[in-house]
Amino acid sequence: MPTFGILISGILLVLALWWIKGMYNRSREDWSELRDPKTYLIPRLVIIGMWLLTALIAFYAISVLTMIALGVISGLHSIL
DSSP states (O other): OOOHHHHHHHHHHHHHHHHHHHHHHTHHHHHHHHHOTTSOHHHHHHHHHHHHHHHHHHHHHHHHHHHHHHHHHHHHHHHO
């Protein structure tokens, strides 16, 4: 039976995947800006901070997707 917690997890998963896609699309721009010696310290720290946040969000998305996969596998196992 779906609950409010599952709905929130689903919405967070969609938002996490949307964030990861957006960050992946700008990865080349960020990499070139980090490699540019003319870039100031603050923009570099912001880019690094955004990628650290993306790593945390990716960890969350992977854990939720793993939870879903394990639920499906255990459900199939109980049927068989």
